[in-house]
Amino acid sequence: xxxxxxxxxxxxxxxxxxxxxxxxxxxxxxxxxxxxxxxxxxxxxxxxxxxxxxxxxxxxxxxxxxxxxxxxxxxxxxxxxxxxxxxxxxxxxxxxxxxxxxxxxxxxxxxxxxxxxxxxxxxxxxxxxxxxxxxxxxxxxxxxxxxxxxxxxxxxxxxxxxxxxxxxxxxxxxxxxxxxxxxxxxxxxxxxxxxxxxxxxxxxxxxxxxxxxxxxxxxxxxxxxxxxxxxxxxxxxxxxxxxxxxxxxxxxxxxxxxxxxxxxxxxxxxxxxxxxxxxxxxxxxxxxxxxxxxxxxxxxxxxxxxxxxxxxxxxxxxxxxxxxxxxxxxxxxxxxxxxxx
Amino acid sequence: xxxxxxxxxxxxxxxxxxxxxxxxxxxxxxxxxxxxxxxxxxxxxxxxxxxxxxxxxxxxxxxxxxxxxxxxxxxxxxxxxxxxxxxxxxxxxxxxxxxxxxxxxxxxxxxxxxxxxxxxxxxxxxxxxxxxxxxxxxxxxxxxxxxxxxxxxxxxxxxxxxxxxxxxxxxxxxxxxxxxxxxxxxxxxxxxxxxxxxxxxxxxxxxxxxxxxxxxxxxxxxxxxxxxxxxxxxxxxxxxxxxxxxxxxxxxxxxxxxxxxxxxxxx
Numbered sequence: 001x002x003x004x005x006x007x008x009x010x011x012x013x014x015x016x017x018x019x020x021x022x023x024x025x026x027x028x029x030x031x032x033x034x035x036x037x038x039x040x041x042x043x044x045x046x047x048x049x050x051x052x053x054x055x056x057x058x059x060x061x062x063x064x065x066x067x068x069x070x071x072x073x074x075x076x077x078x079x080x081x082x083x084x085x086x087x088x089x090x091x092x093x094x095x096x097x098x099x100x101x102x103x104x105x106x107x108x109x110x111x112x113x114x115x116x117x118x119x120x121x122x123x124x125x126x127x128x129x130x131x132x133x134x135x136x137x138x139x140x141x142x143x144x145x146x147x148x149x150x151x152x153x154x155x156x157x158x159x160x161x162x163x164x165x166x167x168x169x170x171x172x173x174x175x176x177x178x179x180x181x182x183x184x185x186x187x188x189x190x191x192x193x194x195x196x197x198x199x200x201x202x203x204x205x206x207x208x209x210x211x212x213x214x215x216x217x218x219x220x221x222x223x224x225x226x227x228x229x230x231x232x233x234x235x236x237x238x239x240x241x242x243x244x245x246x247x248x249x250x251x252x253x254x255x256x257x258x259x260x261x262x263x264x265x266x267x268x269x270x271x272x273x274x275x276x277x278x279x280x281x282x283x284x285x286x287x288x289x290x291x292x293x294x295x296x297x298x299x300x301x302x303x304x305x306x307x308x309x310x311x312x313x314x315x316x317x318x319x320x321x322x323x324x325x326x327x328x329x330x331x332x333x334x335x336x337x338x339x340x341x
Numbered sequence: 342x343x344x345x346x347x348x349x350x351x352x353x354x355x356x357x358x359x360x361x362x363x364x365x366x367x368x369x370x371x372x373x374x375x376x377x378x379x380x381x382x383x384x385x386x387x388x389x390x391x392x393x394x395x396x397x398x399x400x401x402x403x404x405x406x407x408x409x410x411x412x413x414x415x416x417x418x419x420x421x422x423x424x425x426x427x428x429x430x431x432x433x434x435x436x437x438x439x440x441x442x443x444x445x446x447x448x449x450x451x452x453x454x455x456x457x458x459x460x461x462x463x464x465x466x467x468x469x470x471x472x473x474x475x476x477x478x479x480x481x482x483x484x485x486x487x488x489x490x491x492x493x494x495x496x497x498x499x500x501x502x503x504x505x506x507x508x509x510x511x512x513x514x515x516x517x518x519x520x521x522x523x524x525x526x527x528x529x530x531x532x533x534x535x536x537x538x539x540x541x542x543x544x545x546x547x548x549x550x551x552x553x554x555x556x557x558x559x560x561x562x563x564x565x566x567x568x569x570x571x572x573x574x575x576x577x578x579x580x581x582x583x584x585x586x587x588x589x590x591x592x593x594x595x596x597x598x599x600x601x602x603x604x605x606x607x608x
Contacts, residue, residue, distance in 0.1 A: 218449045222441055224431035228393055228424050233497065234417030234445035278477075279433040 006283055009276065013290045017069070020297050024065045025057050027301050029309050032057065063196040067203065068300045068314075069293035071191075071255040072265050074206040076292020077213045077285050078248035078255075079266030080273065084220040084281060085244050086151050093252040093266040096158035096245070097135035100165035102256035105131020107169045107183050111176040121201045124186070125257035132253035135161055140245065146238045151227070189260035189315025191300055202258035209251030210289055216244055217281035224279065262315045264322030265292050265299075271329055295322070344369045344533045345390070345501055350399030352385050359385045361557050362399070367501070367535055372527050374544040375537040377554035378578055383537040384425070384505055386554070390535060391422035391503050403501065417445035421499035423490045425506050435481070435489050436474045439465055442496030464496040467522060469515075483510035491519060495526075502526075504536040508543065516540075520547045541595040545569055545587070553577060569593040581605075 022041070026032040032053055039049060040057045078093035086095065094100075108114065109127035116123050139161045143153040169187075173180050213220075219240040222230035227237050255262070269292035270284065277283045299317040306312055345367035352360040359382045367373050375383045388394045390401055392408050401408040403420060421442070431438060442464070443457045453461070465474050468488040473481065478489060487510050494502060504523070508516040524547050526532040538544045544551055545565040553560040553568050555577045561568045574582040574595065581598035588594075 215450065218444065221431070221433070221437070222444060224433070225438065225441060226424070228388075228422075229441075229493075231393060231413065232391055232417060232420075232422040233441055234414035235449070236413055274432070278437075279431060280437050 006277060010287065010290070013287070013294070017290055017294050017297070020294055020301075021065055021069065024068075024297050024301050025061050028056075028061065028304050030056055060195065063199040064191055064194050065297065065300075067194055067199045067258060068191050068297050070199075070203055070206040071259050071262065072269070072296025073289035073293040074210055074251040074255050075262065075266035075296075076269035076273070076288040077210045078251045079292075080270035080281070080284050080288040081213045081216075081220060081244050081248045082266075083270055084224045085241065085248075086155060087224065087226070088155070089271070090267070092264075093248060093255070094162075094261070094263075096154055096249075097139045097161045097165070098132040098249055098252040099256060099261045100162040100169070101135020101138075102128040102132035102253065103169045103187055103261060104135075104165045104172075105129070106186050106260070107172045107179075110182050110186065111172050111179045121257065122197065125198065125201065128260075129253045129257035132256050133249060135165060136245065136249040136253075146242055149238075149241070185313065186260045187315075188313030189262035189318070190303070190311070190313045191259050192311045194258060198258045202254040205250050205254035209247045209254065210285075212243070212247035213251070214282075214285045216240065216247070217285050220244065220281040220285075224281075260313075260315060262296065263319045264326065265296050265318050268322045268326050268329075269295055271326070275329075344404055345535070346400075346402040347386075347390065348400040348402060350389060350396040350401065352382070352389050352394060353397050354385075358397075359557060360389075360554075363559055364399075365552060365559065365562055367533055368549075369500075369533050370527055370531040371549040372524065372534045372536060372547055374548035374551045375535065375554060376539075376541060376544050376551055377560070381554045382557060383554060387422065387503050387505050387535065387537055391420065392416055393422070414445050417497065419500045420503070421494035421497040421501070422503040423494045423505065423507060425509060430478050430486065432477055432479050434475050434477060435465065435470055435492075436461060438478055438489060439474075439492045439496050442493040442498075445497065460498065461496050464492040467495060468492045469518065484512065484515050487511060488515065488519065499532075501533045501535070504534065506537055506539065508538070508540065516543065523547070541569065541574070545592045545595065546590075565592055569595060571598075 022034050022037050025037045026034055036050070036053055037057055039046065040054050044054050044058065075093050079091065082091040082093060082095055083089060105127035106124050109124045114123045114127060116126060121129060139154065139157045140149060142161065143149040143157040173183050219230070219235055222233060222235045223240065230240070231237055270288040273284055273287040273291050277287045296314070296318065299321060300314045302317050303312040303314040347363055347365050349362050349364050350360065351358065351362055363386070375386060377383055385394065389396050392401070395409065403411070403416070408416060440453060440457065440461045443453060443461065447453065447457060465471055468491050470485065470488055470492060473485060478486060481489060487507060491504070491507055508519060511519060520543060523534055523536070527534050536548070548565060550563060551565055551568050552562045553573070560577055561573060569584055571582055571584040574584065581601035582595060583598040584593045584595050586594060
């Protein structure tokens, strides 16, 4: 695919994303048609606009759909980066412990009613954010740190730490049964009630992390060819790995802090992007981000409408739809492989 | 002129010693072949020379500088290494993978220049992959991947090229073409090549000098005629080996001594 064709595709996807954003702004307990949403966004001062439309779109839904998009984009970019770093098609943003760390943090905050706040984060997001970063840091240290860690030691340490932290979450849920419902709802992942404060506290980390991952797209290319090759073309493996893990974990921590553990987007979106645009990360990172944003937005729309006025956890939708779609992808690829041999 | 000097190096995987106190020099513009039985440490030696493994003892000197005291990027500008094919493939196009060879010259954040593109194109053509340059690497045959790896290291424009079994998956045509190309690059353009080869006849034909490794050390070093004697190869490889003359060149021609083996069977 040449670069003009790639840019055209990217443009098409971006337009699809914007259209989905506008539709998403209208979807919910009160339906607002896209033309009225568009009017509110473009020129809210024009006469003839319903003031409740303005309030619903701008004050209630705009921040939420932007957060949904950024979280989806961030998880997808982090997933693409980890799939390259670990040379493993099953890698997702949570592979080195971010989700279990965030879960434990959030569970502790809920179970013990913590009230700390910091830098715009409310207590539960703050605990989840710190939990995710601490878990990844712990995994990194256990795996051998900057000089000795290998892909395998990171994966093994990630699995072990995740198991231990998850069992601690289960233990807390059993002993603090009055908080079980809230903890469970958080673990499923949801954007319910998220608005401007969550967008302002998590958004900057998400944007920053995605840009950092895009910036290291060529080192990601090199790592995809194996560490030996990457090193013989002049890449410092430990430095590159440190930067990639830091950026991807920042994104993942900010995502789980704002909305809980949302599964499958970070696994599936990079695969779709790779099928469409190939494996070069200069294209794969932005394409994954847009596709991830789009998928999460659609999942959140379904979560809000399927059983309206009740809201389903968006993580349930992404796992259900994303998982099924992933099955389809695996089958489709198997067919093409068989066709070749 | 010496480009590459191996000075008393010893290598080990964890506690297991593989090579001990090896020294030799590689001259500019020569093809030096590493030969020896399986597991003798040819790949270990190449990895040490490629700065992928730190020797337990000793020094690797590349153009008068200690390899480990040079920046990785500077090393990569003058030294390239093609690993054995098959282990690592990235699902990108041949062109993208070959273009990675330009990384040490352009840095990690710069796009390819017109000159980079030209060099990549030339490297792809040199290894005969011109028609496959937009193919995804995992769809290539083993031999094609081998040639793609060679194109990548050629695009790196090194002065020293390290090759680990570059003809392993290739048929007669590509074995010959690849080694002929390497021969031309060395003798015409002054590229220095260190290459590990299992096929002793290919080593005899294309190498200027060979290093015969055995038991963690160097058994012999010199021209193929000097090193590849029937007695020495028989003792190192542990099977009867017959060495005669190549029909048209003054180089050794090596083949298993079937007669001796059959006689041994009948005893």
